[in-house]
Amino acid sequence: MKEPVRVAVTGPAGNIGYAILFRIASGAMFGPDQPVHLSLLERPNPRSSAALKGVMMELADCAFPLLKSMRAEQDPREAFRDADYALLIGARPRGPGMERADLLEANAAIFREQGRALNETASRNVKVIVVGNPCNTNAWIAMKNAPDLAPECFSAMLRLDQNRAMAMLAEKTRTDVTDIRHMAVWGNHSPSMAPDIWNATVKGEPADNFVTDQWIREEFIPTVGKRGSAIIAARGASSAASAASAAVDHMHDWALGADDWVTMGVPSDGSYGVPEGMIFGFPCIAKGDGTYEIVKGLTLNEEQQARIAKNIADLEEEMAAVKAFVPD
Numbered sequence: 001m002k003e004p005v006r007v008a009v010t011g012p013a014g015n016i017g018y019a020i021l022f023r024i025a026s027g028a029m030f031g032p033d034q035p036v037h038l039s040l041l042e043r044p045n046p047r048s049s050a051a052l053k054g055v056m057m058e059l060a061d062c063a064f065p066l067l068k069s070m071r072a073e074q075d076p077r078e079a080f081r082d083a084d085y086a087l088l089i090g091a092r093p094r095g096p097g098m099e100r101a102d103l104l105e106a107n108a109a110i111f112r113e114q115g116r117a118l119n120e121t122a123s124r125n126v127k128v129i130v131v132g133n134p135c136n137t138n139a140w141i142a143m144k145n146a147p148d149l150a151p152e153c154f155s156a157m158l159r160l161d162q163n164r165a166m167a168m169l170a171e172k173t174r175t176d177v178t179d180i181r182h183m184a185v186w187g188n189h190s191p192s193m194a195p196d197i198w199n200a201t202v203k204g205e206p207a208d209n210f211v212t213d214q215w216i217r218e219e220f221i222p223t224v225g226k227r228g229s230a231i232i233a234a235r236g237a238s239s240a241a242s243a244a245s246a247a248v249d250h251m252h253d254w255a256l257g258a259d260d261w262v263t264m265g266v267p268s269d270g271s272y273g274v275p276e277g278m279i280f281g282f283p284c285i286a287k288g289d290g291t292y293e294i295v296k297g298l299t300l301n302e303e304q305q306a307r308i309a310k311n312i313a314d315l316e317e318e319m320a321a322v323k324a325f326v327p328d
């Protein structure tokens with residue numbers, strides 16, 4: 001059995017929190033031989049506190065052999081103390097009549113505080129995934145407010161978009177998801193994201209040999225981009241179990257490696273014309289030692305380049321709107 005790792009989770013009393021904590025504690029995220037200590041950032045309001053208490057009672061009742069301890073903390077510096085992994089799930093949802101700029105600012109304040117707290121108390125090798133939306137920009141704010149941590153400690157979740165794209169292509173081609181490889185989703189976790197079928201394969205052959213251009217443009221790309229809204233319309237609530245599952249995949253592969261590309265929102269190194277430091281969805285290779293590399297040298301057709309340019313412009317706009325929340 002390995003030494004236990006410390007895992008901090010924000011938004012633990014929310015919908016994704018409820019779906020993910022049991023999978024972290026069961027070993028699905030870090031493996032069946034990896035014990036964990038859980039540290040849960042509690043919101044200082046009676047509804048959240050009571051809900052979290054109930055979740056912790058249920059976690060205890062599972063008697064997970066790998067769950068070595070759990071605690072609730074109200075101060076992010078305490079919640080993140082010595083954290084090896086931090087899952088930033090809690091975020092401010094858009095309320096009635098709230099403008100987009102207000103939403104960006106409300107979240108910027110949360111992620112500035114959490115970035116500072118991570119900088120102060122987390123392990124110097126902490127691996128952070130930001131799930132709370134707008135996740136690319138929130139991750140950027142946290143990263144910029146943690147100057148003593150390497151930028152590579154920070155990531156945003158686009159894995160749900162990759163998983164959705166793989167499932168849709170497998171269904172269309174009547175194959176299994178395990179037959180689909182090299183599926184990537186570039187850019188911002190927003191409806192304008194750029195799912196990339198042109199570099200993907202089905203049973204080892206180029207994926208675009210199996211489908212028409214019309215299906216790619218009119219069905220595949222828009223459906224993947226709008227899947228989140230379709231789930232809200234069907235379920236009356238946003239994706240929770242699938243989002244939790246994607247976060248499990250993201251952290252599992254980052255920590256332990258994967259034999260296929262994984263889409264991660266990571267700080268750009270300037271590849272593919274994406275401005276350096278922007279948190280952008282790229283196909284990555286998770287090497288198995290806790291590090292990753294952006295896949296280099298891919299050919300992008302004109303259409304895909306235009307979509308990537310649109311994602312860069314959207315993110316530049318979001319970053320400009322929250323400039324006051326990052327140090328110069």
Ligand code: NDP
Pocket residue numbers: 010011012013014015016017041042043045048089090091092093110130131132133134135157158160161189238239240243
């Ligand atoms: P919920 O509203 O169910 O839960 C969010 C939880 O976060 C609530 O318990 C809330 O507490 C808490 N919270 C709010 N602000 C903070 C804070 N500053 N610190 C700690 N906790 C806080 O939302 P979900 O769990 O369904 O979704 C969480 C986020 O994930 C949302 O932003 C959602 O848009 C995003 N998401 C991202 C996806 C992706 O692919 N990247 C996919 C799906 C969802 P309280 O109730 O007290 O306010």
